[in-house]
Amino acid sequence: MAKFSNLFFIAIALIMFCLISNEAVAHEGTATYYTQYVPSACNGYKDEGVMIAAASDAIWDNRAACGRKYKVKCTGATNQGDPHPCTGKDHVVVKIVDYCPSCQGTIDLSKQAFAAIADLDAGKIKISFEKYVI
Numbered sequence: 001m002a003k004f005s006n007l008f009f010i011a012i013a014l015i016m017f018c019l020i021s022n023e024a025v026a027h028e029g030t031a032t033y034y035t036q037y038v039p040s041a042c043n044g045y046k047d048e049g050v051m052i053a054a055a056s057d058a059i060w061d062n063r064a065a066c067g068r069k070y071k072v073k074c075t076g077a078t079n080q081g082d083p084h085p086c087t088g089k090d091h092v093v094v095k096i097v098d099y100c101p102s103c104q105g106t107i108d109l110s111k112q113a114f115a116a117i118a119d120l121d122a123g124k125i126k127i128s129f130e131k132y133v134i
Helices: 002-023 111-117
Strands: 027-034 052-055 069-077 092-099 107-110 125-131
Touching: 027 069, 027 111, 069 107, 069 111, 092 107, 092 111, 107 111
Parallel strands: 027 107, 052 092
Antiparallel strands: 027 125, 052 107, 069 092, 069 125
């Protein structure tokens, strides 16, 4: 019986580790920015502030992305125009409030969120992003 208890405890611990570690996995992609925040696909005309973003098909998940928060970090340039677009800020946390099926990036950040991590003149940057869970 003791062996069964130990195996059960190990199995539960392994499952919990897998669930927790899945949330903290960083993905790579690209980010662009936009400037018209309302109306949005998730909230209509509700003002959600400026630390917001629109999801591309890569993360939209049939509206399930609405309200999710992502930690986004600039990792580099996507073009030769600005070889060092990242600014000194490590990352931003944004809330998905809109859908952008024609976006040229994984996440379309608000202008303010983009400017917090990169030079606006870059227009498009490489990013790492992960779900932000408090």
